Amino acid sequence: MAPPHAKSSGKQAGKALVVPLNNGISVTKEANFSQWYQEVVTKSQASTFFDVSHRLFPFPGSAYTDQLFSKASSMHIWNTIRAWFQTRIEQMGVEETSFPMFLSAKSLEKEKEHVEGFAPELAWVTKAGDKDLEVPVAVRPTSEAVMYPYYAKWIRSHRDLPFRLNQWNSVVRWEAKQTTPFLRAREFMWQEGHTAHLTEQLAEKEVLEILELYAGVYEQLLAVPVVRGKKTENEKFAGGYWTSTCEGFIPATGRGIQGATSHALGQNFSKMFDITVEDPNKKGEKIFVWQNSWGLSTRVIGVMVMIHGDNNGLVLPPRVSKFQVVIIPVGLTAKTSNEVRENLAKQIQDLAGGLKENGVRTEVDNREGYTPGFKFADWEMKGVPLRLEFGPKDAANSVVTYSRRDTGLKGTIPLAEVAKEVPVLLEKIQQDMYDKANEYFTSHRLTLNDWAEVIPALDARNVVLIPFCGEPSCEERIKDTTKSDEHRELGPDGKPQPSMGMKSLCIPFDQPSGIVQGETKCLNPECGGFAKSWVMFGRSY
Incomplete structure (x- = not known):
């Protein structure tokens, strides 16, 4: 559960963000x-x-x-x-x-069927220094041929x-x-x-x-x-x-x-x-x-x-982020006394020490010559899950201000509760990130029984579960017939890329009901065979 006093920063998940001019990203996720x-x-x-x-x-x-x-x-x-x-x-x-x-040509010859798929991608070493090798060797694309002997x-x-x-x-x-x-x-x-x-x-x-x-x-x-x-x-x-x-x-x-x-x-x-x-x-x-x-x-x-990731950069799950928390001093001006600066620095080090003792990977950004705004954008770009801001006003109120990277949600945590509340908040961020992605995947995984709905579903950025016979020739035909002329995204060169045909992604172990063996037809209208299972198809990387 999120700590008390939470308020929205206006950067809620699911809304398109305007790219700040100082974050270094020249295009939006939505545009290219x-x-x-x-x-x-x-x-x-x-x-x-x-x-x-x-x-x-x-x-x-x-x-x-x-x-x-x-x-x-x-x-x-x-x-x-x-x-x-x-x-x-x-x-x-x-x-x-x-x-x-390194693999010898002889060892590769032993597994022709396996290596055939890698053949166009094999890298060969043909020289040692300035001399040609008598027998070229390949750099492993995978290791069966070197391990199995x-x-x-x-x-x-x-x-x-x-x-x-x-x-x-x-x-x-x-x-x-x-x-x-x-x-x-x-x-x-x-x-x-x-x-x-x-x-x-x-x-x-x-x-x-x-x-x-x-x-x-x-x-x-x-x-x-x-x-x-x-x-x-x-x-x-x-x-x-x-x-x-x-x-x-x-x-x-x-x-x-x-x-x-x-x-x-x-x-x-x-x-x-x-x-x-x-x-x-x-x-x-x-x-x-x-x-x-x-x-x-x-x-x-x-x-x-x-x-x-979003239009401000990486968004890292707390469990894998090198730094889970970054603490940034705020509210310091040219008029701030040395005594206030020193006291604030000590409190920040105590904060960081308490978090580290509780297993939180913490970084303090004490870089001089950079504004807090620049530091905010820099750490947002790097995806650090949680930002803590601490300045003279926070110290006076005995609170720390936090900002979640995944949603932009801001709030405060009592100073005495930081070491206990932050680990809880990090776990909530981890779970919320999974739940958001899972909800989207689930809602864009459509079970279809009508072939006419397939291409519109793909063009609407879904994957589909369809009754399928499993025959390789039928699968190749499905890939050909589901190509679309609609331009769905731009390449790195800024030119539109045509939509590919769909391919099988997997036969899910978790099968929907509805297929009757020997009765349910393969959804491909050109097939005529019976479906063996629901198969997840989609355009893919």
């Missing part, structure tokens, strides 16, 4: 989402773009920008996620590892199972398209887990346990709602058995976005790499192990920015 996003992540210092020569670009829209350099704020978010996730997978018995980043050596008995390794590393995928901070970069950070199990049932259990942890990263840490489900055959992991996924939603564009995936690989890779154990139930017979792989990348940060 793509450019707004790129400006927010760079001007808030969440990331910086470099070309391959590490020359800093003045604007991130260049087609030649490549490496993404994450600043302290985004690295704190990633490390918070890492610590949260690592603790939980260690409890499951997953061990941390580190494998080489060792799994075949290390896993000798069913007693070695389950075999579970995870590594935190970077991978390279040489994107031909324009790069986008966090969402699409040629090099990005992630974790990749690779495990082996004796039976299909044990492997499946782990796939879903990991998926729930990924959902926890989004919902518990980033205040981002996701839909849990299974990918269609068209969208599953290449070479895998089946893929589970967390799917998010970007309100500003109405597009879905894949959050994280946990793959049941079946026995496909164990057969490629001859990873076998003796069948404990049939002495002398060998069985191929059942494998999983699962990954979560720094894309999570981009999803968080897109959903929560």
Whole structure:
């Protein structure tokens, strides 16, 4: 519950904000989402773009920008996620590892079907110094080809199972398209887990346990709602058995976005790499192990920015923000005596100390030569969840003035209650941010039984649940027939971008009622087949 004496600042959630001239963002989220996003992540210092020569670009829209350099704020978010996730997978018995980043052409040849999808994005090392390599090596786009030959050596008995390794590393995928901070970069950070199990049932259990942890990263840490489900055959992991996924939603564009995936690989890779154990139930017979792989990348940060950010910059959930509270001295003028300044400075340090003792990550902005207004805008841009203002008048009234970053709501807290009330308020901010995003996602996830309503629903920035047969050819046809000429958003170059066709996002585990097997038709009017399930479709990133 919010502390007493709360009053509105006029910046309530859901209303379009006028961009202040001094916040450094040249476009609104509503007018040009793509450019707004790129400006927010760079001007808030969440990331910086470099070309391959590490020359800093003045604007991130260049087609030649490549490496993404994450600043302290985004690295704190990633490390918070890492610590949260690592603790939980260690409890499951997953061990941390580190494998080489280079792959030989021979190892890649072994898994043609899997690598085929990555082939256009493979980066090859062809020179060492000024000499050509006799055998070029690829930089890993993912690590199956480098890890699984060792799994075949290390896993000798069913007693070695389950075999579970995870590594935190970077991978390279040489994107031909324009790069986008966090969402699409040629090099990005992630974790990749690779495990082996004796039976299909044990492997499946782990796939879903990991998926729930990924959902926890989004919902518990980033205040981002996701839909849990299974990918269609068209969208599953290449070479895998089946893929589970967390799917998010970007309100500003109405597009879905894949959050994280946990793959049941079946026995496909164990057969490629001859990873076998003796069948404990049939002495002398060998069985191929059942494998999983699962990954979560720094894309999570981009999803968080897109959903929560506004026209003043980042809006960070308290649980992942490097600083949860910033304290800014106010009300000081040239006439303020040294004694008043010193007393105020001591009270502010006491305030900060009390908050830190209660586990609140707190920063005091004592920069000289900057007005309070400038500092307000600066910390708003960086997304700090809660601003505390403290000046001579506040001291006289024994209160602290607060301002919430997510809603702009302002109020006061009794000075003696700050250390106790602020943690409560931060948890309320965290929950309110999730509730707002969840309400929007829920209201823009439409269940449809009439094909004529599909394109209008997409153009109104929704995703849709429709009865679907699951056939890959039908899915391709749906993608083609749902393209729209309506221009829905501007690109970084300021030119309108046409609307894409919708693709399947997932088969939600939480299925609405209404489909009768063998009776309910696939909603695609060109299909004629029977629907197997409700499938969530949408335009997507």
